[in-house]
Amino acid sequence: MKTAIVIPARFGSTRLPGKPLLDRTGKPLIQHVYEQAQQVKNSNQVVVATDDRRIFDCVAGFGGEVVMTSGEHETGSGRVAEAAGSLDAEIIVNLQGDEPEIDPAHIERLIHLHTNSNAFASTLACRFSHNAVSGAGSPDDTAAVKAILGDAIGEKTYWARYFTRYLFPVPRDTLGAIKTPSDYFLHVGIYAFFKENLMTFAGAPMGALEKVERLEQLRILEMGEAIAVAEIPAAVPGIDTPADYDAFVTRWSEGVT
Incomplete structure (x- = not known):
């Protein structure tokens, strides 16, 4: 099957405006993402989707494939x-x-x-680090989305039961204190869809759970559809804040990434 990787990119970001164009490594952030995607062996095409002419010109400038989309999309999935x-x-x-x-x-x-x-869709998750018992990057961090996994499909692959920003299940015996963070799964926000399913999903209204948690993937479950989840060993955090970007630049300059 032919596969295309689509990278939605917008200029406006509450916590990090102009994020795709940050270039303290010598190349814009969006180019780093694009080049990682180009290394995927079972993909046929990589495309950036944006509503911002500055990002469009940047991607075209480094030789990437880019398309302009409407500025009316509320989510990246709509743009994709x-x-x-x-x-x-x-x-x-x-x-x-x-x-x-x-x-x-x-x-x-x-x-x-x-x-x-x-x-209907597929995604990724990894176990929380064994020492992430509290605070940022732990299962009780509402910025870290948890994947609640159900029946196994195959080796380290499962059907998703739910996704949440909150600690679940809550360990009653320890009054909510986390003893084994690796019992919890961190959701990695990348998705694969068959094209027709993506169109159905993007055109469906928000469900009640999605409105509460502000997690798009809950719309799929509320539609009665299934999400497959593959467990990966670990995930590097995305760039959401200036501190995240600073850390990335440091790793890059030290040759860690």
Whole structure:
């Protein structure tokens, strides 16, 4: 099956305005993401979808493929769906534009999972670090979305039961204190869809749970559809804040990434 990776990118960001164009590494952030996606062996095409002429010109300037989309989209998925409509691909991967260190092998795993499943959508998750018992980056961090996994599909692949920003399940015996963070799964926000499913999803109204948690993937579950989840060993955080970007620049300059 032909597969296209679509990277939605917008200039406006509450916590980090102009994020895709930050270039203290010598290249813009969006180029880092694009180049990681280009390394994916089972993908046929990489495209940036944006509503901002500055990002469009930046991507075109480094030789990337880019399309302009409407400025009316409330979510990245809507932007990806608009771009996907003109692509010759059966599987569409929605890769966030703030993941400059994502492992191409993990994207390959996602595409393989989706190609061989009958899921409406597929995504990734990893276990929390064993020492992430509290605070930022732990299971009780509302910025870290948890994947609640159900029945196994195959080796380290599962059906999703739910996604939440909150600690779940809450360990009653310890009054909510987390003893084993690795019992919880961190959701990695990348998705694979068959194109027709992506269009259905993007055109569906928000469900009640999505409105409360502000998590798009809950719309799929509320539609009665299934999400397949592949467990990966670990995930590098995306870039959401100036501190995140500073840390990325440091890793890059030290040759860690």
